[in-house]
Amino acid sequence: MSERYFASIRIGGDLPRKQVARLCALLGLDGTSDEDLLQRVDQGWLRHEDGQAAWGEFGDIEAACRKLGLSYVRDSDGYFDMPAQTAFWRPGMRGTETVTTDSNGDQLVGADVLIEVRDRLLAGKAGEALQCLCGHIVEVPEVPPFRIVARAPRRKPG
Numbered sequence: 001m002s003e004r005y006f007a008s009i010r011i012g013g014d015l016p017r018k019q020v021a022r023l024c025a026l027l028g029l030d031g032t033s034d035e036d037l038l039q040r041v042d043q044g045w046l047r048h049e050d051g052q053a054a055w056g057e058f059g060d061i062e063a064a065c066r067k068l069g070l071s072y073v074r075d076s077d078g079y080f081d082m083p084a085q086t087a088f089w090r091p092g093m094r095g096t097e098t099v100t101t102d103s104n105g106d107q108l109v110g111a112d113v114l115i116e117v118r119d120r121l122l123a124g125k126a127g128e129a130l131q132c133l134c135g136h137i138v139e140v141p142e143v144p145p146f147r148i149v150a151r152a153p154r155r156k157p158g
Helices: 017-026 034-038 059-068 111-122 126-136
Strands: 006-016 045-054 071-076 085-089 099-101 146-149
Touching: 006 017, 006 059, 017 034, 017 059, 017 146, 034 146, 059 085, 059 111, 111 126
Parallel strands: 006 146
Antiparallel strands: 006 045, 006 071, 071 085, 085 099
């Protein structure tokens, strides 16, 4: 049996109206209308939480978001040997990116990286130290507002 713990997800982008019932079903909503889905919108994003998410993830919801071109950011609590994490995806990304966080959602950097940065600073190589640190910091992109639209947006060729 998988471990289950708290996770939340913020979803944004343009959802074609004909996909509303599908997304409602994935979110476990009783209804299937625009209004049912829009009741979950908070601060412009579609929000969903589950205190018993398998491995702190929303596998089916995240896969549907990628297929539908909806951006998302998922925050998962840590559990025993699994650290807390933030995962995100936006159209144009190959796959989901994940970063380790603390219980407040702040990104963590390993001690090995900090030691490397310290050593470069002590050697007078501030530029290399900054480059090293910047290479390990992941900027989580903003999630665009969630909207229900008449039809799917046109995809750019290529």
